[in-house]
Amino acid sequence: MGRALREAPPAGFEVVAPSRAELDLSDAASAARWVAARPWAAIVNAGAWTAVDAAETCAAEAWAANALGPAALARASAERGVPLIHISTDYVFDGGLDRPYREDDPVGPVSVYGASKAAGEIAVAALNPRSVILRTAWVFSPWGANFVRTMLRLGAERDALSVVDDQAGCPTSALDIARAVGAVCARLGEPGAPSGVFHFAGAGETTWFGLASRVFERAAAAGLRVPALSPIASSDWPTPVRRPANSRLDTARFTRTFGLAPRPWTQAADEVVDRLVAAAGQEGKGA
Numbered sequence: 001m002g003r004a005l006r007e008a009p010p011a012g013f014e015v016v017a018p019s020r021a022e023l024d025l026s027d028a029a030s031a032a033r034w035v036a037a038r039p040w041a042a043i044v045n046a047g048a049w050t051a052v053d054a055a056e057t058c059a060a061e062a063w064a065a066n067a068l069g070p071a072a073l074a075r076a077s078a079e080r081g082v083p084l085i086h087i088s089t090d091y092v093f094d095g096g097l098d099r100p101y102r103e104d105d106p107v108g109p110v111s112v113y114g115a116s117k118a119a120g121e122i123a124v125a126a127l128n129p130r131s132v133i134l135r136t137a138w139v140f141s142p143w144g145a146n147f148v149r150t151m152l153r154l155g156a157e158r159d160a161l162s163v164v165d166d167q168a169g170c171p172t173s174a175l176d177i178a179r180a181v182g183a184v185c186a187r188l189g190e191p192g193a194p195s196g197v198f199h200f201a202g203a204g205e206t207t208w209f210g211l212a213s214r215v216f217e218r219a220a221a222a223g224l225r226v227p228a229l230s231p232i233a234s235s236d237w238p239t240p241v242r243r244p245a246n247s248r249l250d251t252a253r254f255t256r257t258f259g260l261a262p263r264p265w266t267q268a269a270d271e272v273v274d275r276l277v278a279a280a281g282q283e284g285k286g287a
């Protein structure tokens with residue numbers, strides 16, 4: 001997401017992206033130093049411990065990055081009257097609801113990652129009244145480790161893939177989240193600018209199998225060899241952390257407040273697949 005913010009910065013703002021050496025979320029003093037370094041128009045916290053399964057055995061590190069770090073950023077930014085936009089996750093919910101989650105539905109994390117992110121939200125909301133907590137889900141992008149990139153890599157290596165088909169969610173492009181952050185930033189100068197929790201995720205819904213199917217349809221249309229796909233149940237793909245069966249987020253409050261509606265996840269996924277296919281083609285030519 002940090003890469004996406006650099007590629008698509010909020011209109012009228014310069015994005016300064018600190019390295020971990022410059023801002024270590026697990027070191028409150030380092031977070032406070034960064035906030036004090038310049039008269040920032042806003043702080044966007046896109047950093048987090050995101051290794052969901054590993055968090056179960058590295059709980060202290062996950063809590064430091066996801067709860068204590070955001071608390072330090074919130075305290076330091078509030079002291080200077082600087083708004084804080086904090087990115088959070090559908091994993092604060094247990095996934096048991098039979099409709100998309102709204103902002104005021106009670107949280108009930110079922111993992112260390114989810115609990116640490118929920119604690120981060122509470123700290124941010126309590127410590128900085130000028131904060132916006134943006135929950136999102138199923139993030140993909142042309143960069144880093146994410147499901148779309150993993151599918152394309154595995155698809156190039158294997159003839160057949162099995163993908164979980166009993167978890168529902170709203171796949172979201174990191175570039176679209178960057179645009180959502182831009183919409184939040186556009187309102188920051190207003191007296192009484194919106195604050196609180198908002199959901200932003202791709203429009204529509206699918207399963208991981210549905211997302212994989214879309215990725216490979218698009219890749220096949222671009223001439224890539226793609227694997228045979230089969231749907232499986234979560235119970236056939238055991239992981240240390242049980243993923244929420246329902247990760248769908250209701251984004252109506254965000255759209256109402258900031259005037260930006262998320263675009264369909266299919267369109268955003270196609271765009272990222274096209275970029276990755278084009279980049280692979282360029283690499284192939286260079287080799």
Ligand SMILES: NC(=O)c1ccc[n+]([C@@H]2O[C@H](COP(=O)([O-])OP(=O)(O)OC[C@H]3O[C@@H](n4cnc5c(N)ncnc54)[C@H](OP(=O)(O)O)[C@@H]3O)[C@@H](O)[C@H]2O)c1
Binds near residue numbers: 001019026045047
């Ligand atoms: N990925 C998803 O599907 C998803 C879904 C819902 C919500 N979110 C939320 O979206 C936000 C962005 O996630 P992402 O997908 O962009 O994850 P990501 O690719 O794992 O990026 C997280 C970034 O945080 C940095 N980081 C980790 N620990 C840090 C620390 N102690 N100090 C400073 N930086 C640290 C990482 O640095 P290194 O590169 O040095 O490790 C990395 O650059 C997070 O708040 C996450 O909880 C993600």
